Amino acid sequence: MAVLTANSRARRGRRRATRVPPVVLAFVLVPLLAEGFWVFWPALQGFYLSLTKWDGVSPPQFVGLANYREMLHDSVFHTAALDTVLWLALFGGLSVVLGLGAALLLQQERRGVGFYRAALFLPVVFSLTATALVWQAMYQPDGLIDRTLSGLGLGHLAHPWLADQNTALYAVIVPALWRQIGYVMVLYLAGLKGIDPALYEAAKVDGATRWQQFRHITVPQLSSVNAVVLSVIVIDSLRSFDVVWALTRGGPYHSSELLSTYMYSTAFQSLRLGYGSALAVVIFLLAFGVIATYLVRAFREAD
């Protein structure tokens, strides 16, 4: 409320100041040029390069949509696209569910809750590379996971988790989740704090059960946080690279390949820069819907 009034006053104040001093324009233009130089100009080049065949040495050769046609018959691309969708669903879905669960569990201020929150949040500050190495140690045949399994009499489940084509992708998702859940939890904790407690009081007076309160108060009240979390997660999922690269390089036999890792190895290891650019455009198109909705929401926010 206070913010709202400040805004309307600010707007009136601005309208009076009509002339914008040149130095103020420079304040905007310098950062804009920096971003234009390192982001917008390269992005335009990226779209153009996706229509070329290029080895990085001789000049790029325009080939139209040939790169995109090639994708239709590229089985590695199919695997990578499927894994990316699976990654979105599993990594995204589980981090929302578990992050919200952790937030609900730890929302009350009570003794010890600060410690539990910090424990869940700590991995968020690790780099994905360090996270990957931590979990690589856990996954070793003589590591803690297999040791614990055999200690529990489940030795037959012990497994070369990262080396098996059937488990590699899931074994990479676990560390990514371990690092993401604390982040999602923090966003939901802020959202839960913003719900008016009078709503729960009223529901209790009406005899609502805990589930009904969750279903009809918590969930609808969290809708704006949900929108944020969803966009953050989709953008993060499509960017996911480090943890896969550090753990499996997309292998074995492309079984944990994501579009992002396939793009990187195509471009910088196979030096097929045109095809790599086309793969990057596909990633962009997948992210586009989310980016657009995020921007529309931001547009409404920016008065």
Place this chain on the structure above:
Amino acid sequence: MTATEHRAPAAPSRAAQAPAAARRAPRVTHRMWGTAAFHTSAGLLSLVWLVPIAVVLVTACRSFDDIAANGLGTLPHSFTLGGFRQAWVDGGQQQALINSLVVTIPAVLLSLLLASMAAFALSRYDVPFRRALLLLMLSGNLLPPQILLIPVSKLSEQLGLYDSLYALIGVQIGFGVGFYVFVLHGFMRAIPPEIQQAAVIDGAGPWQIYSRIILPLAKPALAALTSLSFTWIFNDLLWAITVLRSDSRMPITASLLGLQGQYVSQWNVIAAGSVIAAAPTVIVFLRFQRHFVAGLNLGAVK
């Protein structure tokens, strides 16, 4: 906070209807069970989260012979800091950490300087196309970096900056600045205009208003963004391996991958390297915990 405090005053009014003593006993046991259940579940959850960290800390302090003889997933039979020495000196982590800081500190300071200037102009003046400019800048940060990797690596080659830390600083600033502008804009526009008007009457120019008034008032948002961007830039791997080639110039994340290849199955060295790589951001987090969490929530568009 909210739930407990607001539930408490409701309790006596309901209890007053029935004989108080008869009701109190079951409620107390009920609450005890609730507390026990809470600490059990939250404790187990935290344990699952902390075990991998504990394993790495323990492994980093073991000797190679101990790990080779007893396996990774056992209690330690040795204590040595040799793994840290190997990672730090022979594994090149010392140079890598210096590289990381040489990139991260200027990149954080410059991007926040540029972003605060743009946010100041866009939030306090009627710059033409303000809203469009703001969203254009934000949209650059939302792009998947993959679309930029090839052109950025070629661009830095053309500039003669390939394999230099300047290229990495440049791209970190260019890619991050849009987001910081957006967040700071949201913060600065809530500052009441009267403060600025008073300064204008006293004859202050835009630069003075920016540096003497708005910037100090935006300190909470700047603190939050500083801790956040420090972590992001310090933890980056993708941009580093895109614009750098020499091992001697790689930041700590990329050097950790080098360590992984160089010391295959010497888990004490790899674990020690991971601890070194994670330490700076953990320190920033523990020191600026409140700013850090505030930063994450600032970034969330409501």
